Amino acid sequence: MLTLALPKGRLAEESARILKDKGWLDSLPPSDSKELTFVSKDKRLRLLFVRSQDVCTYVEECSADAGIVGWDIIKEGKYDLISPVDLKIGECRLSLASFPDFDLYAKRSKVRVATKYPELTKEYFFSKGISCEVIKLYGSIELAPIVGLSDCIVDLVSTGGTLKANGLKEIESILFSTARLVCNRSSFYAKQDELRSLIESLEN
Known part of the structure; x- marks a missing residue:
């Protein structure tokens, strides 16, 4: 068996x-x-x-x-x-998302990112040469930038409906799954x- x-x-x-x-x-x-x-x-x-x-x-x-x-x-x-x-x-994709006016390359000490995927997130930001602080969450990731917990999120996206409903925008796809x-x-x-x-x- x-x-x-x-x-x-x-x-x-x-x-x-x-x-x-x-x-x-x-x-x-x-x-x-x-x-x-x-x-x-x-x-x-x-x-x-x-x-x-x-x-x-x-x-x-x-x-x-x-x-x-x-x-x-x-x-x-x-x-x-x-x-x-x-x-x-x-089918879905792991994507970076934030508010429409978010600038990934703006001068700041580090980007605060909320995600369930800390390792893939660190790899992504490292490949961009950008310092990041990863905040690991287990649910309602979209809430983090709304309440100021993070600058952006890395999360799974299927249709993008949840992002849009919360005023967020998909910025870049990191991984197709x-x-x-x-x-x-x-x-x-x-x-x-x-x-x-x-x-x-x-x-x-």
């Missing part, structure tokens, strides 16, 4: 539909279930439903053989995983037949 970690919510639902279409699931997990695991009737696949930020940890620590997670999370955590398939779902299949390196060899079969079916 393969164990696959999925991020709770819409991405898990989309992933489960793909797995069903590819013959890995005979039925979809109940949408109203509170259970954190789901096993296919043929015992071929077990799903774990975890927070998106935890998917890579479950896979890296061998509690799951593989997982489906956004490229943004993979890059932020610098996990030691194999990422063989881009599922081309969950889609959901990827990631595999534990040990499992990739110990269960290579099963994982190769999964990879091939998701690629086609």
Whole structure:
């Protein structure tokens, strides 16, 4: 049996539909279930439903053989995983945003940035040669510049509707993200037949 970690919510639902279409699931997990695991009737696949930020940890620590997670999370955590398939779902972008009159290159000692992605944010500002102070938040990132906590934010953007509703503007895209299949390196060899079969079916 393969164990696959999925991020709770819409991405898990989309992933489960793909797995069903590819013959890995005979039925979809109940949408109203509170259970954190789901096993296919043929015992071929077990799903774990975890927070998106935890998917890579479950896979890296061998509690799951593989997982489906956004490229943004993979890059932020610098996990030691194999990422063989881009599922081309969950499209979004990690972007710098602020008020329309924000000048990234204005003379200041450092830029204060609120984000859930401190490592990618530091890399971005370092590449620009700009000093930054990163303020890590876990939600409502758009609020930070409104109340003066930060000069700008780095956050995931899909349609841009939330930014616009709060008077903010997308300034520059830092990273484009889609959901990827990631595999534990040990499992990739110990269960290579099963994982190769999964990879091939998701690629086609």
